[in-house]
Amino acid sequence: MGEPRKYRYMPEKFPRRAEVTGIESSVLVNMLLSAFADEVLAWYQYYLTAYAIRGNLSTELEGVFKEVAEDELNDHAKKLADRLQDFDVDPPDFRDLWQLSKCRQTELPEDPHDVDGFIIAGILAERCALEHYRELFQYTHGRDPATEEIVEDIIRDEAEHETIFRNLLSKDGLRRLEELEKKS
Ligand SMILES: [Fe+2]
């Protein structure tokens, strides 16, 4: 069986948006698509993590990762997809998500008992998302209040996610995170 054809999620041309001034719709749409891809891949990373973690804390962590995953998909990705609809853009073809994404997936530990490793991967994913949203915020600030507000909401959530994850680290995990921070 051959590959199904990619469906077209981009319109022939973007509709004019009265709330947007002084920015290029195509640039904005690409940024929104990239953030959308980040969210879907972050959802998948946390969903996978919830099932993959083993050990005494696994049940508790499964709950936390599933809750955060829920935010990424049903709140953040949804808000971005809704905003993209204002530009006649649909959610991208699944095969394009990896290319569109900036943060993609942070490296996961091979050992399912390396709980700190999974949590650190989550922290790094959140930090990448925060950097990415700061770019989107700077681009839209004062020029596209609709997107700007969505981005502000999401930034608050990502900062909270980072804190939730950091508070789950063991002492040893915190030391590992500090080592990583020194290197970067
Ligand atoms: Fe998110």
Ligand SMILES: [Fe+2]
């Ligand atoms: Fe997040």
